[in-house]
Amino acid sequence: MNESSVLIIESDPIVRDSLCEWLKSTGFDVTCAESAEGIVKIVEKRDFNIAIMDVRLHGETQLAILREMKAIRPWIKSIIITAYPQEETVLEAKKIGIVDYVVKPIDLDDLQRIIHGTIESIYKDNINAINIESSVESSTEDLIPGIKKSFAISRDNLALMVENLLKETEVVGVKAKQGKYVYDKISGFYELSLDYDVTVSPPTRYLLPERETLLKFRTDNNHRIEPVIKYTPRVIMGVHPYDIKAIELLDEVFMTHNPDPNYIARRENTVIIGVDCLRPSPGSFAPSMGTNWTETGFDLLLTDIGNSYIIKIGTERGAEILAKYAKYRLPTGDEIVRQKKVRGEALSRYKLALDIPRDRIPKILEDSYDEPYWESRSISCLSCGSCVMVCPTCYCFDVRDEIALNLKDGERFRCWDGCMLVDFAKVASGENFRRDKASRFRHRMFRKGKYILERYGKLGCVGCGRCSSACLAGIASPLEAFNSLADNIRLKEAATRVVQPAKQEQDIYIPEMAEILSVRQLTEKEKVFELKLKSGKQLGHYPGQFVSLSIMGVGEAPLSISSSPLRGKNFELAVRSIGDVTSALHALKAGATVGIRGPFGNGFPLKAFEGRDLLLIAGGIGLFPLRSLIQYVTDRRYDYGKVNILYGCRAPAERVFTDELELWKNSKDIDYHETVDRPCEGWTGNVGVITNLIDKVEIDVKKTMVAIVGPPIMYKFVIEKLKKRDVPDAHIYLSLERRMKCGIGKCGHCQINSIYTCQEGPVFSLTQLRSLREAVL
């Protein structure tokens, strides 16, 4: 595998010829010269890995030429041969940077050792440099990686490498199709287009397929649930740097917090062989996003420099592949210069660019939240989802159940979903938290330029330009949006890092089985279920948290926990029958088994509540989550000051947990007030909206903490009332409803601006909510 080139400068023809022959026989490409004069011209014309030079007595001429040669091609390793090893000559030569010297008469073994040592050191420098992190560069000059990590490979040898890989593994690569390019399985090197501009859909689908089974189950008494982690080991050949950057973002999302076993298995079995994009598509603005080159995220990276490729090693796995499957050699200085040149030329081919530095995008967006731009620009939006479906950094998904016709065997699968689709943020009750086109359009741009960056330290747009060419309405380009909204404030972009998978404790998608111990009807549409985990473990929740309840075959729904964690191993879920899962749950009786994932979310800030007066306000079934806190507080009554509970319902028939309401009413420790909007015959209590009750309560604004759970409309009026009483924002806590699908901060459905309700919520202080404009209060 050695094609290293050696230049010999030796005046003695016997020594010269014997050296030349010997080196040729050991596989070197050898060039010989009689004298040092004229060497500069040779070196200018072509490149060498090693130069062996005879240095005579004093040898000023030779040393001067050595210096000149070093100046032209600094990477050439020089070895001198001398019959007169005078101290000052050797010292001077070492200053110039020779590797070693050999004393005449030449001991060939000695010379061989030195030459091999030199070759090895060049190779080692490459390998050692593999894992050294380098930051993303900003100028072309800095972008060019040094010789240290790179080798050269001829096109034929690259073909051979691919053919060798194909014998052992699946290889996916870029093929030409109907005038466009697509990723597809290849059966030979000849099918590859390594000089493509952009593919129709990104390679990320091989890591996050459009549909993927997460679990298989059988809905009999045993409730067998098995994780399904399926992957094909494969090599993806010809990934452009911007897509590599996108994969690095996905790594961050799926491998760090709440590691996703399916993604990780696939990622670890995918080899990425990148290729520099030298012929950018007209819609690309990768240089503006800092994604036209990459130093990380690939196993191997190719640069097409004409008749050969520079191949750069990114990982040990890449080095192994190269060593095992390919014939390669050290690049000549010429080739390095050529790489620099083709990259420079590529950079000049981009037609689009940001008008502003990319670190200003988040601030520009922040300042543009209320701009009429979103409304006017999104008028023609088809809500067709094309932009998100072709985006390499979009990863949101839906999770659904599919059951076989025998109604027993089924699977839970995830499939692509996108925030531009009409029903993305719609919950079972019919409420859609991002109903209009403009808010969806804005949300997508904020994810691309701000939210994802804030969460994962990497921008959500890599500038590939796929969305803008997929958008028939011609409005999808983040570049166009960012440029249109540009202003003058700077923000620092977070640094990039190489992602290591976090430790996986258990499969985050597998529900734990729980038994329904009892079912109690609360109202016509509401029941309370007492449950126990079959493992015997305590749920371990805090008041205000929620679980995802599974009925295999029907699906999964987020439900708040209604009981206090202080009340034994069992827990209660009070549930209104409103969607598929809750209707199915209502049909179940004691003894039935359901799946539970969680508890999820943050819960109420118990520490902040300690020692304070509490004002707990519930509207309608808002009492379901709040009951957990009320029970907790009554069980540790001595930890709190005055406790006021306010409860409002539309009608007396809709009051839930009436026995407990009675207890609170009669308790000396608690002040309890309730009201209904529409009284029925026989109702003797308060009538009117819940805000009237607030007037009945004494509030010490310094001491009082408020927790509110109810419908969105109630929040608006209750907050208004509390603000009139001067309760500070930081003392007011609310629990928000959103479409919580995965519960682990990945699927994207519950996002409110930059935060995920299932992670940072569902309980928020009003101070926090003031900065979340989508929370609309």
Next chain:
Amino acid sequence: MKPKVAFFDFTGCEGCQLDALNLEAEDLIDLLNGIDIVNFREVMTEKADNYDIAFVEGSITTEGEIERVKKIREQAKIVVALGACACIGGINCLKNHVPMEEALRIVYGKDAHYYNTIPARPADAVIKVDYYVRGCPPATSELVKVIKALLLNKKPDIPNYPVCVECKMAGNICVYEKGQTCLGPVIRAGCNAVCINSGRYCWGCRGLVDEPNIESQKDILTKYGLTAEQVIEKFKIYDTCSEVLK
């Protein structure tokens, strides 16, 4: 107690019923373990007027059919429209663009006076329809999906997003990129973009999504060289045009 299921046909090619029968033997057995088919003219001679779920196929094109479909509605707990004709009116609605006498004359010639007809319409123009199995013809898998959902008492997962989503999932090159036009951006997905996968374009057989951006779709069709008439023609085939013209 297995639910009793009946299939009824109105005006149409009956291809949807035929397709319903196109199940693998194993699946058919599983299906029949879950439901009792009590009325299905295309496959059985027995008939019963006692059923829980009625599948109605074809569009409504005569006064008699209006009465008949109303009776079915009275009897059935759940009515499911089966196929494009029943769901959105379908191809039969092409005749709505000429006077009815003219339509009769074109089809029946000198015998036209023996027949009567009214403008074609989907089932839900006459009765309340609970669920829709869309497509021309519907994929057997979608019919099965709806039946399973009914048996599990859950809403069938029929997408409310356009064909573009599934077309992109399939990794297709956009029809427009090939210089042709397509109704994918406003037509309800669920077909896995089958026509585009096979090198064609979307004709609109599954009807519009809930909130189609018709104005934008028209602009795009015009931008890609269609005249206003051609745009309407494009929507005409399955009668999405009557929605579009509203």
